[in-house]
């Protein structure tokens with residue numbers, strides 16, 4: 001840091017300390033540009049504060065965010081995203097921000113997520129994850145359009161000393177930006193346990209019966225597998241492999257205490273840049289072929305398959321309807337196209353719109369989640385079925401995860417193709433949309449393909 005910049009940060013800290021009122025949260029943020037730095041190395045360099053790191057890579061853009069430490073946590077056990085919104089706005093009103101770049105994901109940012117269904121009783125598996133939790137990191141590395149930005153955020157207290165805070169910041173920054181000496185090893189799967197697959201197939205059967213009785217139109221059911229690993233899984237290594245093997249997915253990790261929720265999801269829930277909004281309808285699945293010819297065959301039959309088209313169309317109709325409330329200039333193509341991923345292909349309909357004034361990204365999430373790609377149609381009936389009959393604790397699986405910044409930019413994905421790593425154990429999740437014509441055996445096979453991205457990077461193939 002140049003002397004002149006240090007002086008500016010010191011005087012910001014000093015001013016913040018002297019202006020603080022008894023109960024308010026005063027954050028000071030300072031953003032500067034860095035030379036080339038590998039986001040994964042930055043994540044790994046922060047391993048001394050393991051338990052408090054977040055990682056995000058966008059699916060299509062060369063955009064990364066790595067959050068380290070916690071200047072402040074916004075969390076709630078209540079099923080109330082708007083509590084998060086209010087707290088976030090209050091924090092921003094009191095914050096002092098130095099950010100000459102105004103690039104998405106810089107300045108004051110928050111990274112986090114929430115439970116799929118806060119009304120379902122949670123188990124010990126997810127004890128380290130709140131109903132919703134957003135971290136404002138102490139340090140954020142952002143890669144945007146080939147440029148690197150480094151933001152430091154300090155929560156100041158009345159009795160702090162600016163010089164001392166600055167000294168601590170410089171020490172931590174040096175540690176985070178120093179070259180790495182070694183890179184963690186891969187793990188492998190020692191044993192794999194599928195949780196009650198036959199019972200799961202019976203639940204699928206039960207769902208189709210409920211649909212035939214017109215009690216719902218679509219219900220998404222998930223199942224889990226538990227893995228015993230050769231060693232404690234190193235998150236940096238797992239992330240590195242996910243980036244390599246799933247280049248068109250969002251790659252994410254949210255560490256909470258000893259645990260890490262991690263995955264590679266293709267499903268964007270919402271991206272907001274200024275008022276420009278993107279969303280995605282993703283549902284309907286087929287495998288990839290072993291040859292070009294076989295791949296094309298799967299592709300064409302997926303595009304024409306009645307059952308998959310129905311699964312997909314429920315998502316399109318719901319998102320279209322939700323967008324009409326908050327957006328204008330809504331653009332949704334009439335026909336889906338194929339989104340081909342490493343292990344499977346999906347029916348995909350992109351959505352573009354302009355967000356009306358007065359609404360935020362958290363309003364959109366509140367409205368969209370869960371889409372029929374993860375819940376079902378109608379929402380109320382399908383969620384009741386899931387709550388009652390699904391045997392697992394989804395936790396944050398299937399829920400919105402992502403980030404937002406102080407300039408109304410943000411992006412959230414749906415946390416699928418994911419797992420919870422707990423030392424040398426991991427729990428993986430995969431689900432599928434059940435409609436009237438679903439066949440339990442075929443749906444079981446579909447979930448098997450959806451486990452592959454996580455299973456392969458944990459050394460389970």
Ligand SMILES: C=C(O[C@H]1C=CC=C(C(=O)O)[C@@H]1O)C(=O)O
Pocket residue numbers: 220222267282283284285311346372373374416417429430431432433450
């Ligand atoms: C619920 C999952 O996928 C959803 C997203 C895309 C396709 C889906 C399907 O075809 O069933 C699912 O709705 C999952 O991967 O765990």
Ligand SMILES: [Mg+2]
Pocket residue numbers: 283284285311432433446
């Ligand atoms: Mg499906």
